[in-house]
Amino acid sequence: MKKNEKKHCTNCGTELMGTEKFCPHCGNDIRIQEQKQDKKKNWKKQTFVIALSLFLLMSVVIVHFYQKEQEAKNYLAVVENEEGKYGVINAKGEYVVPCDYNKISIENDKIIVRVEEEDDEYKYGIVDKTGREILECKYSYMRVGENGIITVIENDKSKFINENGKKVIEKEYYRASPFGKKNLAAVQEKENGWNWGFINEEGEEVIPCEYESVGEFSESGLAAAAISGEDGMRWGFINEKGEEVIPFEYDDVTMFSENGLAGVAKEAGEGEDGEILYKWGFINWRNEEVIPFEYDYVYEEFNDDGVIPVGKEVEEDEGSEYVFGAIDDSGEEVIPMEYDWSLLVPKWSKESKYLRFYGYEYARKKYGVIYIDKNGTVLPFVDEESYDYGSIFGENGWAAVGIEREDSSEDNTRYTCSYINESGFEVLNLPEEIVWADAFVRIE
Structure with missing residues (x-):
């Protein structure tokens, strides 16, 4: 009992001194009375704790449900309707972009849309995830780089712009690729002659435009590049300084995967009709053969599990056909070569x-x-x-x-x-x- 707080018998109402065990007026047992009052107070406390716990639990559930709802709205997929028009839905199946376009792609947080004009030419633009137009459909080509800079072709010139359509790099090129890893973009200076190099985000030429063709840089810091040879283009790899890391001695190459391997192709004789045949194998960044040259097809890179699809041409009664499977980064066949990817x-x-x-x-x-x-x-x-x-x-x-x-x-x-x-x-x-x-x- 709090200090100076008056206490009364619950049976007859007589005021008590606070030390009695029984009421002096009616004989009521004060100890039982106090136990009942304590239980009542404890019950109120327990009820409050339970109510507070339920409130907190419901709050967590509501927040989790809201987060799931928002998460579903952040996942988008391109769909096609019966009229052959494309739109975008979220993971709840709701349209966020109506099926009004001839083609749509989603690239680095941007929704690129394509419309067909009267002269059968296509024009590209960008909409946001509510379908609102960000960039007008007026460009002949459009890609979005990993850094958000947009590569477009307008009036047969490649340029780099932002979401407002403003140029972020003053110089224009004949052709250009989007910015990739290492924040470098491949550019081609002139229409006549293959003259590819790389620029950085400031527009500085960091690798001279002197290659017949180039690929994008991978996480390894290497990019495929090709030069003219006596019998056609020869492929090798360069680093971010433009230095030759792997000699230009291959007929074709893929990019380097995160496991440090790249697919490379070499000439392997002629077919029955005189066509040149090639075989693919895999090398590391020291140009050492890791997986033998025995495949007729390899995919562009290994997945996160260190597995890559490969294909071989096999002879059948009705002629040759390709069969496909997959190998790991040691060259071991992990999925049998028995599947068809012709579609x-x-x-x-x-x-x-x-x-x-x-x-x-x-x-x-x-x-x-x-x-x-x-x-x-x-x-x-x-x-x-x-x-x-x-x-x-x-x-x-x-x-x-x-x-x-x-x-x-x-x-x-x-x-x-x-x-x-x-x-x-x-x-x-x-x-x-x-x-x-x-x-x-x-x-x-």
Whole structure:
């Protein structure tokens, strides 16, 4: 009891001194009375604590739900409708950009849209994730660099601009690529003659325009470059200073992957019709052969698991054909060479453990998509009979898949589209008006 606080018997109301065990007027047991009052106070405290806990829990749930809602809105995918027009949806299946465009791509947080003009020429522009126009569709070409600088062609000249359409580099070029890793962009000075080099964000020429062709810089700090040889272009690799790191001795090359390997091709004789044949192998940055030259096709880079798709030409009764599988960075075959990619160039999200293949399903005499990880394990519930097409797994962990519709034709293939997760379960079904969908990418 607080100091100076008056105390009364709950039975008769008699004022008490505070030391009594029984009420002097009615004999009521004061100790039982105090226990009841303490229980009542404790119950109020417990009720308050429970209510506060529930409030905090609901707040966390609401915040989590809001974050999930916002997260879903940050993942966008390009879709095509029955009229052959393209738009963009979020991960809830809601349109954020209506299907009003001839083509759309999402690149480095920018939505590039393309419209067709009366003279059958295409013009490119940019919209934001609400569909609002940021850059007018007036450019003949458009790419967005990793640093956000936009490369465009206008009046047959390549230039670098920002979102406001203002030039950020004064000099214009005949052709230019977007800024990539290391914040360098490949540029070609003149139309006549192959004269490619690299500039930095300030527009300074850091590698002279003296190469017949160049590739983009990888995380390794190396870029493919080609010079003229007696029998055509010869490829090698240069560093950010323009110094030759790997000699110009190859017929073709890929970029260096993060594991330090690059695919390179060498001439390997002639075919039956006199055509030149090439074989691909892999080298490290010291130009040492790591994987033998025995492949007829290699993909452009290894994924994060150190796996890369490769292909070989094999002889069949009706002629030769390509079969595809995958190897790891030691050259070991981790996915058997038995799949067919004739419908689509292989591709995957580097963050996904699954590679996308196409296999022939003989019962239906149709190709079907299949996903396989580095251990050769097929994605559950998905085989060649499940879907007729599939995208890579996107940045939200979903892949777009489709079953060919009866109203498809050779010139206009249509699909009933949905999305699956990396457990093989369908997580989002798209409306009938959407006949094709791509993987989701995150955009800020």
